[in-house]
Each structure stands twice: as C-alpha cells, then as structure tokens.
Amino acid sequence: MGNNDANLPKHANVVIIGGGIIGCSIAYHLGHMGCKDVVLLERDELTSGTTWHAAGLMVTFGSLSETSTEMRIYGRDLYSKLEAETGLTSGFTPIGFIEAASNRDRLEEYRRVAAFNRYCGVDVNEIGPDDIKKLFPLARTEDLMAGFYVKEDGRVNPVDGTVALAKGARNQGVSIFEKTPVKGITKKNGRVTGVITEQGEMTADVVVNCAGMWARQLGDAAGVNIPNQSTEHYYLITEEIDDIPKNMPVLEDPSHYGYYREEVGGLMIGLFEPKCAPWKLKTVPETFSFGEIEPDWDRMGPFLEKAMARVPITRELGIKKFFCGPESFTADLGPIIGEAPELKNYFVCAGLNSIGIIMGPGLGRMMAHWIMDGDPGVDITGFNIDRLHTYQNNVDYRAHRTVESLGKVYKCHYPFQSMETARGAKKSAIYDRLKDRGGIFQGCQRLGRGGLVCA
Ligand SMILES: Cc1cc2nc3c(=O)[nH]c(=O)nc-3n(C[C@H](O)[C@H](O)[C@H](O)COP(=O)(O)OP(=O)(O)OC[C@H]3O[C@@H](n4cnc5c(N)ncnc54)[C@H](O)[C@@H]3O)c2cc1C
Numbered sequence: 512m513g514n515n516d517a518n519l520p521k522h523a524n525v526v527i528i529g530g531g532i533i534g535c536s537i538a539y540h541l542g543h544m545g546c547k548d549v550v551l552l553e554r555d556e557l558t559s560g561t562t563w564h565a566a567g568l569m570v571t572f573g574s575l576s577e578t579s580t581e582m583r584i585y586g587r588d589l590y591s592k593l594e595a596e597t598g599l600t601s602g603f604t605p606i607g608f609i610e611a612a613s614n615r616d617r618l619e620e621y622r623r624v625a626a627f628n629r630y631c632g633v634d635v636n637e638i639g640p641d642d643i644k645k646l647f648p649l650a651r652t653e654d655l656m657a658g659f660y661v662k663e664d665g666r667v668n669p670v671d672g673t674v675a676l677a678k679g680a681r682n683q684g685v686s687i688f689e690k691t692p693v694k695g696i697t698k699k700n701g702r703v704t705g706v707i708t709e710q711g712e713m714t715a716d717v718v719v720n721c722a723g724m725w726a727r728q729l730g731d732a733a734g735v736n737i738p739n740q741s742t743e744h745y746y747l748i749t750e751e752i753d754d755i756p757k758n759m760p761v762l763e764d765p766s767h768y769g770y771y772r773e774e775v776g777g778l779m780i781g782l783f784e785p786k787c788a789p790w791k792l793k794t795v796p797e798t799f800s801f802g803e804i805e806p807d808w809d810r811m812g813p814f815l816e817k818a819m820a821r822v823p824i825t826r827e828l829g830i831k832k833f834f835c836g837p838e839s840f841t842a843d844l845g846p847i848i849g850e851a852p853e854l855k856n857y858f859v860c861a862g863l864n865s866i867g868i869i870m871g872p873g874l875g876r877m878m879a880h881w882i883m884d885g886d887p888g889v890d891i892t893g894f895n896i897d898r899l900h901t902y903q904n905n906v907d908y909r910a911h912r913t914v915e916s917l918g919k920v921y922k923c924h925y926p927f928q929s930m931e932t933a934r935g936a937k938k939s940a941i942y943d944r945l946k947d948r949g950g951i952f953q954g955c956q957r958l959g960r961g962g963l964v965c966a
Contacts, residue, residue: 518710519550519688519691519708519710519711519713520550520686520713521713521714522705522713522714522715523548523549523550523686523713523714523715523716524546524547524548524549524715524716524717525541525546525548525549525550525715525716525717525718525719525882526549526550526551526552526693526705526706526713526715526717526718526719527541527549527550527551527552527719527721528552528693528706528718528719528720528721528722528729529551529552529553529554529560529720529721529722529723529725529726530551530552530553530556530557530558530559530673530677530687530689531557531558531560531561531562531673531721531723531867532558532562532565532669532672532673532676532867532868532871533721533723533860533861533863533867533871533874533875534551534553534719534721535551535557535673535674535676535677535680535871535875536676536871536872536874536875536876537719537721537860537874537875537878537879537882538551538676538677538680538685538687538875539676539677539679539680539683539685539875540875540876540878540879541680541685541879541882541883542679542680542681542682542683542684542685543679543683543879544879544880544883545883546879546882546883547683547684547685548684549680549684549685549686550685550686550687550688550713550715551677551680551685551686551687551688552688552691552692552693552706552708553687553688553689553690553691554690554691554692554693554722554725554797554800555689555690555692555800556689556690556800556801557673557674557677557687557689558669558670558673558674559800559801560722560723560724560725560799560800561723561724561836561837561838561839561867562669562670562673562723562867562868563669563670563801564669564801564803564834564836565669565867565868566666566746566770566772566779566781567602567666567667567668567669567868568608568666568761568770568772568781568868568869569586569587569590569603569664569665569666569667569868569869570583570608570661570664570761570763570869571583571584571587571628571633571661571663571664572608572610572624572625572628572633572635572659572661572664573610573624573628574624574628575623575624575627576893577631577890578889578890578891578894579870579873580627580628580631580632580633581631581632581873581889582870582872582873582874582876582877583633583869583870583873584631584632584633585872585873585876586869586870586871586872586873587603587663587664587665589872590603590667590672590872591603591605593672593675593676593679594675596679596682597675597678597679597682598678599671599674599675599678600668600671600675601667601668601671601672601675602666602667602668602671602672603665603666603667603672604665604666604667605662605663605664605665606665606666606758606759606760606761606772607646607660607661607662607663607664607665607760607761608660608661608664608665608760608761608763609638609643609646609647609658609659609660609760609761609762609763610658610659610763610765611643611650611655611657611658611762611763611764611765611766611821612655612656612657612658612659613654613655613656613764613766613767614656614766614923615656616923616925617656617765617766617923618656618657620923620924621657621659622637624659625637625659633661634661634662634663635659635660635661636659636660636661636662637657637658637659637660638657638658638659638660639657639658640652640653640655640656640657640658642658642660643655643658643762646660646759646760647759647760647762647771648756648759649752649755649759649771649778649822649824650762650771650821650822651820651821651822651823655764658762660760664760664761665760665761666761666772667868669868672868672871673871676871676872676875691708691709691710692708692709692797693706693707693708693722693729694706694707694708694709695707695732695733696718696729696732696733696857697712697714698733698854698857701854701855702854702855702856703715703717703718703733703854703855703856703857705718706718716856717856717857717858717882718856718857718858719858719859719860719878719882720735720737720857720858720859720860720861721859721860721861722861723839723861723863723867724739724740724741724795724837724838724839725795725797726739726839726847726859726861726862727739727740727861727904728794728795730851730859731904733851733853733854733857734853734854735851735853735854735857735859736851736853736896736899736900736901736903736904737847737859737861737862737896737899737904738841738842738847738899738900738901738903738904738908738909739839739840739841739847739861739862740789740792740839740840740841740909740912740913740916741789741790741791741795741837741838741839741840742787742788742789742790742837742838742839742840742913742916742917743787743788743789743790743804743807743835743837744787744835744836744837744838744865744917745781745782745784745806745811745833745834745835746779746780746781746782746834747779747780747782747815747830747831747832747833747834748774748775748777748778748779748780748830748831748832748834749777749778749779749780749825749828749829749830749831750777750828750829750830750831751775751776751777752776752777752778752824752828755773755776755777755778756773757773759772759773760772762821764818764821765783765920765921765922765923766921767817767818767820767821768782768783768784768785768814768817768818768921769781769782769783769817769818769819769821771821771822777828777831778822778825778828780815780818780819780822780825782811782814782815782818783865783917783918783920783921784810784811784814784917784918785814785918785921785922786914786915786918787840787913787914787916787917787918788807788810788914789909789910789913789914790804790837791837792906792909792910793906795837799837802836802837803834803835803836804835804836804837805835806833806834806835807835808833838863838864838865838867839861839862839863839864840862840864840865840913840916840917841862841864841899841916842899842903842908842909842912842916842930842933843893843898843930844864844916844919844920845862845864845893845894845898846860846861846862846863846864846870846874846894847859847860847861847862847894847896847899848860848861848874848877848878848891848894848895848896849881849887849891849894849895849896849897850881850896851896852896852897858878858881858882859896860874860878864916864917864920865917865920877889877891900937902936902937903936907933908933908936911932911933912930912932912933914932915930915931915932916930927953929952929953934952
C-alpha cells in the first residue's frame, strides 16, 4: 500500500502522523489543494489502528451542528465518487438509515433534529411503525412511535474508503510510508520543526498528529495536551439468516442500545451501552495492530439482550462474532482538532467518538484548509483543541469521564443537560461562594452521534 522502497526524505512541507481514515483524508485533501510536498508516516499498515474494524455507518442524520451536518453530507458524496477518481471503491452503498423513536421524549428530540437537518440539506422523512416494518421486516415495531428515514444514507467499507483516499492522495503526489513509526517530535522556539523516526530526523514546516488513540501519548511527548481516551466498543455478527433482505436500511434504536444492519448474510448489531469501560488508561501499546479486546460478556450481557429484543430472530441465532475494539472518546464528545496552543504548526485531528468514518472526509477537507490557509473555513468552536484543559488529561479524570461519554451518545438529550461524572475536577476561586448562594454549574450539551450543539 505504501511506497516504503523509497528513502524517507529529509524534509517535507507537511508530515502527517497516522494512516487511518483521518490521516489519509487530510493527505488526500492537501494533495488536491496543491500542497504536493506531503509525507504520511504510518507506524504499521494503513487502517491498522481503529479504522479497520469500524462498522461503516455513513449517516447524515443526528447532529445539531451545521458544521458537522455539512461535513457528513460532503463525506457521503465523496465516498460515492472515489471510485470514479481513483479506480478503488469505498464500498459506499446507499441502503438508507432509520432512527427509531420509541417514546415521546425521543420523538420530540428527533423531530427537532430532523427539522434542523432538513435546514442543512439532509432529506429526512418521518415515517410510521408500519413503514419501518416494510423497510426492515425483521424488526419488532409495534412499540415504536416513529422513524426518521434518510434514504440516501448507508454504509461504507472503512478499509476500502481509507485505501481509496490514500490512492487519491498519492495520485496528487503525496508520499506514504508504512512501517515507519514516529518516535518523537523536534521543536524550537515554540514551533514544531520535525519528527524523529528510526531512520533519523526529518524536518517539517507542519506536523499533523492523526494518531487516533495514540494521539494523547504522542502529544504528551511534545508537551501538547490531547485528552482523548480509548474505550471498549462493541458489535456482534449473527449467523446467517435465511433469505435476509440484502437491501434493508441501517436501523438505529438508541432506547435498545443498538444499531442493526445486514452483514455477510447475518445481522450486525452495534452497541452503545450507557456506562462504558475505558481501555488502557496509562499507555496504549505501541504494537497493537489490527487488534481486538477480549469481550466482557458479563458487563455487556444485559445490553446485548435488550438490543436483540428489537430484532427477535437474533435471539434464536448463534453469534458468529462478538467483537470488541478500542475507539477514542473525549470529555465532551467533541473531536480534538486544530493547531495546538502549546506548539506552533503542530496540528491535531483525533478523538473521533465513533464517527471517524462519517466525519473523516469533511474533517480532512477542513484540516487541509486550516493548514494551507491558516483558517478552517467553517465554525469549529466546539471542535477546537484550545477548549481543552490539562486537568482533563489526568488518569483519574479520564477514568471517570470516559465511562459516561460513550453512553451519552444513545441517551435522550434534554436541553441544558451537563455531563455528570468527573465534576469538580477544577474549581474556580469563587466556586464555594457561588455554591453557597445556590449557583448551578453547567457545561455545554452535545447531541447524538457526536452532534454538537455549540459548534
Ligand atoms: C466497534 C467500532 C465500530 C465503529 N463504527 C463506526 C461507524 O459505523 N461509523 C463511523 O463513522 N465510525 C465508527 N467507528 C469509529 C471509527 O472507527 C474511528 O473514529 C476512526 O477509525 C478513527 O480514525 P483515526 O484515523 O482517527 O484513527 P486510527 O484508525 O486508529 O488511525 C491512527 C493511525 O495512527 C497510527 N499511529 C499511531 N501512532 C503512530 C506513530 N507514533 N507513528 C506513526 N503512526 C502512528 C496507527 O497505527 C493508526 O493506523 C467505530 C469504532 C469501533 C471501535
């Protein structure tokens, strides 16, 4: 996949660290914007971190952020066009997507989201339980109030999408080196000056940290605060179902902790449990490639049962694979993006909260603008790395907050709700006085699959 037979150059305009969906998308967009002197360095093989095992949902519904929704639409379009450009398919299939509302609160929430998403250009329609049944005959729908259906959404193959972006990048002159871990960063007078590899030092005008769940420790080594945390994240694949309709849309029912789609003749059930488990709080192993985590059946059992109850036939089937892989989550479910306040020309794009495939193309384009023009070109208030604090990087804070982050994705989102864990980690000088006088302490609310209210 890479071009490791060539020698690593001594200098590049931009060095990208990490060959997952994010690094490859930034490389692709920099190449297309005319930045030819770009080198991507990947520790092992492209996609070997988190990208290879993503479920591949490519969904535009769900965010209350204009920036995020526009990026999703752009991503869906780009995935569908990559084959014509590169000769490699991303595997994008517009099978459709349904968000199921099972009670009045969720119905209210999704109606608001739908109205906003329509304003942003997403063609989303409210449908009834009978329509859901017609589109997804395996689901139990009697207890559902409505579904929110986006016909043009669907699924993508994350490995194929990444490799197609990498090919598109190389066609524009970007060099990609696999088996080339970055061991350190060089800096001078508050600016990054390059990277250190096993082949020696390579100077660079700009360095971009797209190292996924390794981004935090790579940032630590350069004095840059990137408080993302890897967590256990699950899906299962059932044995084959006779005559399963191949064109069923993706169905998501957050009240049952699950999303559902066809996979190799069986059903994939993806899970977002209300309380999740952080993985490797201190250090993510440098050699973890195409890796899996031993599933915790006891912890996940009750959520699995509830998820299977939405599609009853799954309870009669064997489980072909119960998969657990690590994904990075952040304190507020916003990604960590932008130029590091601590180090000039050191950019970060990490902490994707389980929507890296959905957001990868849009984030890559935005990062390329930021690097080339000095401006992201869109409102990135809720994404910007400069919103985060060093106290959010300590093990104790991450251990507590991460338990809540992933679970928040599938909770019903009420206005003015704050995160509940890791409160009081940092108090202002007047905290006690405010509390004594009845002060209420609130953070900023996020919505749904990484949708940001405030960006
Ligand atoms: C079970 C599961 C299901 C998911 N389903 C979906 C989904 O349906 N839709 C969706 O949008 N998202 C989904 N995701 C999330 C998605 O997979 C991630 O958000 C995305 O892959 C993150 O991409 P990345 O490029 O940031 O990280 P990665 O893919 O981990 O890439 C980072 C790369 O950096 C490299 N690297 C690390 N350190 C160094 C170094 N020092 N030097 C050089 N290279 C280095 C790594 O080897 C790795 O290849 C899912 C995740 C999981 C776990």
